[in-house]
Amino acid sequence: MIYPQNAIDKLGFTEIRELIKEKCLTEAGRLMVEKIQPQVKVDQIDRFLRQTQEFKALLLHDEPLPVDHIYPIKPLADKAKLEGAFLSEDELHRMLLALRTVFNIIRYFNDREGQYANLELLFEHLPIEKSIVRSIEKVLDERGRLKNNASRLLEAITHEIAKSEQEARKRLDAVYRQAQANGWTGDGSLTIREGRLCIPILAENKRKIKGLIHDESATGQTAYIEPEEVFHLNNRVRDLEFDRRREVIRILTELTTEIRPHVPLLLAYHGLITKLDFVRAKALFAIDLQAEMPILDKEGSINLINARHPILYLNSVKDKQEVVPLNIKIDSTDRIILVSGPNAGGKSVCMKTVGLLQLMVQSGLLIPADERSSLGVFKQIFADIGDDQSIESDLSTYSAHLSKMKHFTTFANARTLVLIDEFGTGTDPQFGGPIAEAVLEQLNKKQVRGVITTHYSNLKVYASHAEGLENASMLFDNQKMQPLYILQIGKPGSSYAFEIAQKIGLSDDILRAAKQKIGVQQKKVDTLLVDLERDKKEIVDTKSAINRREKELIELKAKYESLSTDIETNKREIIRKAKEEAKIILKDANKLIENTIADIKSAQADKDKTKEIRAKLNKSLEQHSTALQKDKKIVKPAATTISTELEVGDWVRIEDSGSEGEILEITKNNSLILALGELRTVVKKNRVTKLRSKEKSKAKKRQTSMSTESAADFYPELDVRGMRTEDALHKIELVLDRAVMIGYPTLKIIHGKGDGILRKFIRDYLRKYNHVSRFEDENADRGGDGITYAYIG
Template identity: 75%
Template sequence: MIYPINASDKLGFSEIKEFIKAKCLSEPGKEMVEKVQPQARFDQIDRFLRQTSEFKSIIQFDAALPVDHMYPIKPLAEKARVEGAFLLEEEFHRVLLSLRTVFAIIRYFNEREGQYPNLTLLFEHLPIEKSIVRSIEQIIDDKGKMKGNASRLLLALTQEILKAEQEARKRIDSIYKTAQGNGWTADGSLTIRDGRLCIPILAENKRKLKGLIHDESATGQTAYIEPEEVFHLNNKIRDLEFERRREVIRILISLTDELRPHIPLLFSYHGLLSKLDFVRAKALFAIDIEAEMPELSKDAEINLINARHPLLYLNSKKDGPTIVPLNIKIDDVQRVIVVSGPNAGGKSVCMKTVGLLQIMLQSGILIPAEATSKIGVFKQIFADIGDDQSIESDLSTYSAHLSKMKHFTEFANGKTLILIDEFGTGTDPLFGGPIAEAVLEVLNKQQIRGVVTTHYSNLKGFASNTEGLENASMLFDNVAMKPLYILQIGKPGSSYAFEIAQKIGLKKEIIHLAKQKIGTQQKKVDTLLVDLERDKKDVYDTKVAINKREKELERLNAEVQDLQQYLEENKRVILKEAKEEAKHILKTANKLIENTIADIKTVQADKEKTKDIRQQFESVTQQLTKQKVVAKPQVVQDAAVDNSVLEVGDWVRINDSNTEAQVLELAKNNVILAMGDLRTVQKRANVTKLRSKDAKKAAKKSTGAFSADSVSSFNPELDVRGMRTEDAIQKLEQVLDRAVMIGYPSLKIIHGKGDGILRKFIRDYLRKYSQVSRYEDEHPDRGGDGITYAYL
C-alpha cells in the first residue's frame, strides 16, 4: 500500500509509533503498536478511530478504567497447555491479577451498556469464568505465595516444620548457654554457616563439644560447630521441607490441570487486555496532541481544517515556536496541489503534514485537526521524499527519483495519494523541468490525488493551465523578509531567491550580475510573482484586521444588548417597588387621616387640642413625603457576566462572603472552588463570575496570599513507630486531610512490622477514608510490609 517501504518513516510515522508505545502498560500492547499499518477498509478504519475516540472520552470525562494489572497471560497459558508442565506460584498470581483486571473491565462496560458501543465489541460474548479465579484464590494468597492450608498435608507439614525449628532453636540455645558457662565459646553469638546455625567455640575446646564443624575462622582460633543433637533435628527439618516442596509441586500440578481446559479462554482474555492497552495508548497520545476524529469519507478526498503536524506540535509545547495551522482541500476539482514559495517557507512541512495525517488516520489514530475536517480512504500512498541514492544499487539521486516516477506512473490510479518533494530536482533544470512536467501530466490523466512541491516555473505555469491541478504558495513577508508558514491556494509563489540572498548579505554586485544572467522573461515572471505575493499579503492582513474588528463589534453589541436587558429589568423592579411604596404611603396616609378625625371628634373640637393634633398630622405627613424608593445597589459592570458559561479556571466571587475563588470543577448546579490550599463547594447561583480585569487582580492576590511554601513545606512521609494506636490514627488523619487539601498524590506511612497491630489499624482506617484510592506495601528491599504507601 505504501511505496517505497521507508516512505512512512520519512514522513515521521515511526516516531509517532514510538510516542504511542511509551504510553503502553504491557509488552503485548507495545507489540501491537509496532505492527500497526495503514488499512484500506473503510469499516475497519472507522471502527478503530471510534474505539480510540471513545477511550479518549473515558479518560477525559468518565471514571478511570480499572487497568491496574495487565500481565501478559498468553505465555503462561502456552506453558500450562503442555501436559505435565505446571505454573509456579508467582505465575499463578500474575494470572489471578490479570483475570481480576479483565473481569473488572467487563463489569465497567456492562454498567455503561450502550455508551461505548465500539469498545464493547472488543469483548463481545466474552464470558466471565469466575471458577478460574476461585480455584487460584483457594491456593494462592494476595502476596503470590501458596496458602498454608492449601491442603491438609501441607498444613500438617508446615506445622511440623515449625515445631521442629522451635525445638532445634531451643536445644542450640541451651547448649550455647552451657558452653558459655564452661568458658568454651569465643567472642560473639550464634552464627550461620552453610545455612546451619552454629556455635563459635575456641579451637582448644572444640573436642569438648560433640557436633559437626562447619567452618573455622581465618586465624584458626575459632571453630563453628553444629551440636550433634541439633544436627539430627536440622536434618529432620530438611527432610520435612523436601516433603513440603513435593506437596507444593503436587498442588501446583493439580491447579494447572484445572486451568488447562480454559486455555482458549485465557488467550481471549490476553487479546482483550492487549487491545485495550493498545487503544488506551492511542487515546492518551490523542490527548497529548489535541487530536479529534474527523468525518470519514469513502471518496478519495482530503479537507484538512486547522491541521497541525503532530511532531512539530509536541515540540512547540516545550516552549517552542507557535505552530501555524494548515488548511488544505483536495477533491475532484483540485486533485493535485502544486506548492511553491520561498526556501524554508514550509512547503515540505505542508506536504509531510498531509501525508503523515493520512497514514495516521488509516492506521486508526486520531489526528490533530478540527473535527469538521473530512478525509477519505486511499488504497495506495506513494511518496518521493529526500535523497535515496544507493551505491549498492548503482543509483544516483536523480536515478532514484526516476525509478520512483516509473513506479508511480505504472501503478497509480484515482485511489492513490502521491506526495513529491522538490519535484524535478537532481539533474540539469533544462531537462529536469520538462521531464517532471511530463510525469505530472501522465499522473494527472490517471486522476491521482496529491501534493507536489517545486521551484520550477514551468510546473507553476503547467498547473495554472491544466484542469485538475491547482497552484498554491506559502506566504512570505517580503518586508520583514521572513516566511509566514500560511498556505494560500490559487496562485504560485516566488522563491524569493534574490531577496533572501540580499538579506543574508550577499554582495550587491553579485546579485546584480545574477539578475543580468537570467532571462528577461523569467525576471518579469519572478517580479510579477513577488508583487502578487505582496498584494496577497496586504489583502490577507486587511482581511485579518476586518475579522478582528467584526469580532470586536459583535462583542460590544452583545454587551450593549446585555446592558439594555439589565436596565429594562432594573426599570421594572424599580417601578414595581415604587408602586408598592406609594400604596404603602397612601394606606398609611388614609389611616392617619381617619385617626386624626377620630381624635378631633374625641376632644370635641377643642381649639388647643385640635391645634396639637394638626401639628402631629403635619409632622407625620412630612416624614412620609421624604421617603424615597431605594433600589438595591447592583453593580452594572456585572450585568454582562453570565454564570451559565462558567469554565474551569474562571475566577468568581462568592456572594455570601464576598470571597474570591477559582473554579476547579463543574458538576451540574454546583461548582468546586479553590481558595489557595482550601477547597469548597458552592451553588452556581451563589457565585458571580469576575471580569478579566478583576480576575487578574484576584489571581495576583491569591498568588501572594497562598504561595507554594505551603505545598513545599508539606512532608508526605509520616513516621508513627512507637505511637499508641489512637495517637497514630489522629496524626494520620491530620496529614491525610492536608494532603487532600493541597492535592498531594501519595503518602508514605512508616509503622514498622512488630506484631502487625498498628499496621492493621492504619489500613482499616485507610480503607474507610474515601479519598484513598488504594494502598500497598513498600518494596521488600526497602522495608516491605513495615511501610504502607497510600495513593489519593
Template identity: 75%
Template sequence: MIYPQNAVEKLGYTEIKALIQQKCLSEAAKEMVSKIQPQVKLELIDRYLRQAKEFRDLLQHDAPLPVDHIYPIKALIEKAKVEGAFLFEEEFHRILLSLRTVYAIIRYFNDREQQYPHLELLFEHLPIEKNIVRSIEQVIDERGKIKDNASRLLLDLTQQISKSEQEARKRIDSIYKQAQQNGWTADGSLTIRDGRLCIPILAENKRKLKGLIHDESATGQTAYIEPEEVFHLNNKVRDLEFEKRREIIRILTELTSLLRPHVPLLLAYHGLLTKLDFVRAKALFALDIDAEMPELSKEAEIRLINAKHPLLSLAAKQEGHAQVVPLNLKIDATDRVLLVSGPNAGGKSVCMKTVGLLQLMFQSGLLIPCDPTSKLGLFKQFFADIGDDQSIDSDLSTYSAHLSKMKYFTQFANARSLVLIDEFGTGTDPQFGGPIAEAVLEVLNKKQIRGVITTHYSNLKLFASHTEGIENASMLFDNTAMKPLYILQIGKPGSSYAFEIAQNIGLPKEVLHLAKQKIGVQQKKVDTLLVDLEREKKEVYDTKQAINLREREMLSQQTELNSLKAYLEENKQKLLKDAKEEARQIIKDANKLVENTISEIKQVKADKEKTKTLRFGLHKAAESLTEKKKENPVKAQAVAADESIEIGDWVKIIDTGNEAQVIEIAKNNLILALGDLRTVVKKTKVEKLRGKEKAKAVKKSRPISAESVADFHPEVDVRGMRTEDALQKLELVLDRAVMIGYPSLKIIHGKGDGILRKFIRDYLRKYNHVSRFEDEHADRGGDGITYAYMD
C-alpha cells in the same frame, strides 16, 4: 499500500508508533502497536478512533481505570494447557493479580453502562468467573507464597518441620554452651555451612566433639562441626522438607488441573488486558499532542483545520518554544493537488509531511492534532518521494531514484492514491528537469490523484495556474523582517526569495549584481511580480480580517438592539394592560368609597360634624393616590448618585414600587426581571435594595412550593462539559438550592488534570451562600467529587 516502504520512516510514522509503545504497560500491547497499519474500511477506522476518543475522555474526566497489574500471562496459560504440567507459586500469583485487574475493569465499565459504548465492545460477553480466583486464593497468599493450610498434610508437615527445627536449635545451643564452657570453641558464634548450622571449634579440639566436619577456616585453625545429635535431627527436618515440597507440587498440579478447563476464557482475559493497554497508550499519546477525532468521509478528501505536526508539537512543548503554526488546507475532487512553492526553510516540506503523517495516523485509528471539525477520507495507496534515495549498490543516482518512483506513480496511481512529492523535478538540469516534472504532473492529474507537491520550478507554477484540478499554494514570507511565517496560503504561487535571502545572509553586493544580470529578464519579472503579489495579498488579507472583525461587532450590536426593542415592545403591552387594570381598580375603589360616604351621610342625616369628618376621609383617600408621585423626585436624586448597581442586584422601581432583579445594563438603562416579565428602566428611576429588603424581595419573587422541593435533586454532574457550560449549569442548581434552603450540593466533576475542579472551586469561593466545600470520601470518588455546604 505504501510505496516505497521507507516512506513511513521519512514521514515520521515509525517514530509515532515508537512514542505510543512507550506508553504501553505490557509487551503484548507494544507488539500490537508495532503492527498498526493504515486501514481502508471506514467502519473499522471509525471504531478505532471512537475507542481512543472514549479512553481519552475517560482519562480526562473520569475516575482512573484500575490497570495496576497487567502481566504477560499468555505464556503461563499456554503452559497450563499441557497435561501433567503445573504452574509455580509466583506464576499463580501473577494470574491472580491479572484476574483481579480484569474483574475490576469489567465492573468499572458495568457501573458506567453505555457511557463508553465502543470500549465496552472490547469485553462484550466476557463473564466474571469468580471460581478461578477463589480456587487460587485458597492456595496462594497475598505475598505469592503457598498457604500453610492449603491442605491438611501440608499443615501437618509445616508444623512438624517447625517443631523439629526448634528442637534441633535448642539442642545445638545447649551443646555450643557446653563447648564454650570447656574452652573448645573458636571466636565467633553459630554459623551456617552447606545449609547446616555448625559450631566453630578450635582445630586442636575437633576430636573432642562428635559430629560431622562441614568446613574449616582458611588458616585451618577453626573447624565447623555439626554435632552428631543435631545431625540426625537436621536430617529429619530435611526429609520433612522434601515431603513438604512433594505435597506442594501435588497441590499446584491439582490447582493447574482446575485451571485447565478455563484456558479459553483466560486467553480472552489476556486479550482484553492487551487491547485496553493498547487503546490506553493511544489515548495517552493523544493527550500529549492535544489530538481530536476529525469527521470521517467515504470520499478521497482531506480538509484540515488548525492541524499541527505531532512531532513538532511535542518538540515545542519539551523545549518550551513558541507554539507550532497551525495548517489549514483542503484537498477534494475539485482541488485535487496542491502545488506548494515559497522560500527555502519556509515550511513547504513540513506542510507536505504533516498532511501525509496525519492521514496515515487517521487511517490507523489514531487521534490527530487538529480541530474536530476537520474532515478526512480514505486512500488505498500512499506514494511518497521524499529526500535522496540514491544507491551505489543499485547504481542509482539521485535523479534516477526520483525517476524510478515517478515511473511507479504514473503506472499504479489512481483517484484513491495520496501522492506526496518533495522538491519535484530537482536532481538534474532544470532546463530538462522542469519539463519532465510537468509531464509527470500532467499524467498524474489525468489519473485524478490527490496529493501535495513542493517545488521551486516556475513552469510548474504556471502549469498549475491554468490546469483544472491543480491549485497553487505558497508559504508566506515576511519580506520586511526577512523571515518565514510558516502560514500556507491557497490560490497563488510563492516566490523563492532567493535574492532577498542571499542579501539578508550577507552575500556580497557584487555577487548579487552579477547573479541578477545572468538570470533571464522574463524570469526576473516573474519573480518580482510574485513578490509584489504576495505583499499586496497580505495587505488585502489583513484588511479583510479587520473588516470581518468590524462586521462581527456590528452584527453583535444589531442583535443587542433588536433584543432591546423586543423587550420594550413586549413590556409596553404588558405595562399598558397592567396600568389599565390598575386604573379600573382605582376607579372601582373610588366609586365604592364615594357610595359608602354618601350612604353614611344619609345615615347621620347630614350632621354637620359627621359630614365634615367623612369628607375629610374622602379627601385623604384622594391624596394617597398621588402621594408616590410627590416622592419620586427625592428618590430619583438619591439613585442618581448611586452608581454601584451591577447585574444581579435587586432594585425597587420608584414609580410603581415593584421590586425586580437587574439582568442586563445598557448605558443608562437597566433591563429588569419582574418574575416572567422583562422591562427597561432608567438608572435614575430605581432604588437599590440592600440587606433585609433584598432578602425579602428574593424570597417574594421566588415562592417555594412543596412540589419544587420534592423535584429538586442535590446533585449536578458536569463531567465532560466545557468550563463555561459547567459553571452555568452549576449556577442554576446552586441558585435553586439556596432558594429552597437546601443545606448541601454534590458536584461530580471527575479528576482528569484537575482543571475543571479548580474552576468550580474558585467559583464556589465567590458564591455568597456557600459557607464551605470538601472532597468526597476517597472510597467514593475522592477529589473527583465536591460537596458544597450552604449557610
C-alpha cells in the same frame, strides 16, 4: 499500499509508533503497536478511530480503569497447556493478580453497558470464570506463598518441621551453654556453615564434643561443630523438607491440571488485556497531542482544519512555542495542490503534515486537527521525499526520482495520494522542468490526489490553467524577510531568491550580475509574484481589521438593544409605581380633607378653632411634599429595582436549586409561597431572582408540560449506572421532584456497586432532600447495595 516502504520513516510515522509504544504497559501491547499499518477498509478504520475516541473520553471524564496488575497471561497459559508441567507459586500468583484485573475490567464495562459501544467489541462476550481464581486462592495466600493448610499432609509436614527445628535448636542451645560453661567456645556465637547451625569451639577442645566439623576459621583457632545429638535432628528436618517439597509439587501439579481446560479462555483474557493496553496507549498519545477524531469520508478527499504536525507540536509544547496551524483542502475539483514559496518557508512540512495525518487516520489514530476536519481513505500512498541515491543499485539522486516517477505514472489511480517534495530537482532545470511538467500532466489525467512542492515556474504556470490542479504558496513577510508558515491557496509563491540573498549579505555586484543573467520574462514573472503576494497580504490584513470592526459593531448593537429593553422595562415599572403612589396620595388627601371638614363642622365655625385646623392641614400638606421630594431623590432607574420588587403572579427562579415557579402569596415576614407545578413551597425573598418575559414564557411551558403528565406516566425506577456524578444527581432531582408532586411513595435508584463512589454521593444527596424520609438497600439476591430505595413522605 505504500511506495516506497521507507516513505513511512520519511513521513515520521515510525517515530509516532515509538511514542505510542512508550505508553504501553505490556510487551504484548508494544508488539501490537509495532504492527500498526494503514488500513483501506472504511468500517475497520472507523471502528479503530471510535475505540480510541471512546477510550480518550473514558480517561478524561470517567473513573480510572482498574489496571493495577497487568501481567502477561499467555506464557503462563502456554506452560500450563503442557501435560505434566506445573506452574510455580510466583507464576500462579501473577496469574491470580492478572485475572483479578481482567475481571475488574470486565465488570467496569458491564456497569457502563452501552456507554462505550466500540470498546465493548474487544470483549467478545468474555465470561468471568471465577472458578480459576477460587482454585488458586485455595492454595495461595495474599503474598503468593503456598498456604500451610493447602492439604492435610502439607499441614502435618509443616507442623512436624517446626516441631523438629524447635527441638534441634533447644538441644543446640543446651550444648552451647554447657560448652561455654566449660570454657570450650571461641569468640562469636552460634553460626551457620554449609546450611547447618554450628557451635564455635576452640581448636584444642574440638575433640571434647562429639559431632561433625563443618568448617574452621581462617587462623585455624576455631572449629565450627554440629553436635552429634543435633545432627540427627537436623537430618530429620532435612528429610521433612524434601517431603514438603514433594507435596508442594503435587499440589501445584494438581492445581495446574485443574486450570488446563481453561487455557483457551486464559488466552482470550490475555488478548483482551493486550488490546486494551494497545487502545489505551493510543488514547494517551491522543491526549498528549490534543487530538480529535476527524470525519471519515468515503471519497478520496482531504479537508484539514487547524491541523498541526504531531512531532512539531510535541516539540513546541516542550519549548513553549506556538505551531502555525495548516488549513488545506483536496477534493474532486482541486485534486493536486502545487505548493511553492521561499526556501525554509514550510513547504515540505505542509506536505509531510498531510501525508503523516493521512497515515495516522488510516491506522486508527486520532490527529491534532479540528474535529470538523475530514479525510478520505486511499488505497495507495506514493511519496517521493528526500535523496534516495544508491551505490548498490547504481542510482543517482535524479535517477532515483525518475524511478519513482515511473512507478507513480504506471500504478497511480483516483484512489492514490501522491506526495512529492521539490518536484523536478536533481538535474538541469532546462530539462528537469519539462519532464516534471509531463509527469504532472500524466498524474493529473489519472485523477490522483496529492500535494507537490516545487520552485519551477513552468509548473506554476501549468497549474494555473490546468483543470484539477491548484497553486498554493507559503506566505512570506517581504518587509521583515521571514516566512509566516501560512498556506495560501489560489496563487503561486515566489522563491524570494534575490531578497533572501540580499538579506544574507551577498554583494550588490553579484546580485546585479545575477539579475542580468536571468531572462527578462522570468524576472517579470518573479516580480509579479512578489507584488501579488504583497497586495494579497495587505488585503488579508484589511479584511481582518474589517472583521474585527464588524464584530465590535455587532457587540455594541447587542449592548444597545439590551440597554434599550432595560430602560423601557424600568420606565414602565416607574410609571406603575408613580400611579400607585398617586392613588395613595389622593386617598390620603381626600381622607385629610374629609376629616378637616368634619372638624370645622364640629367646631361650629369657631374662628380660632378653624384657624388651628387650617394650620394642621397645611402642616400635613408640607409633610407630604417633603416625603415626595425625598422619594424623587431616592428613585434610581436601575435593574436592581426590578429584581427586588416582587408581586403575586411574578415568575422567579430559586438560586440554590434552579427551580422555577409562580408567586402565589407574599407573607408578612417577606417570605414567598411559590407554585412549582403541583408542589407548593415557601422561600425567602433573597433566595430568588425574578424572570424576564422570555424566561417566564419558557418556565410556563415547562411547568405546563410537567403538569399534563399523570401518575400513570410516571415510572418509579431510575438507572444512573455509567453516568457522571453531576448528571446522575440532576436526573435524580428531576424524578424526585416529579414523585413528590404526584405523591408517589417510593423511588428505585439503580447505581451499581463498583467502588461505591456514585452510591455515596447519591445517598448524601438523599439525606439532604427534605421529602425523603429514609432509604435502604435492595435485597441481597436482587442487587443488594447496588440499588437504593428512597421513601418519600
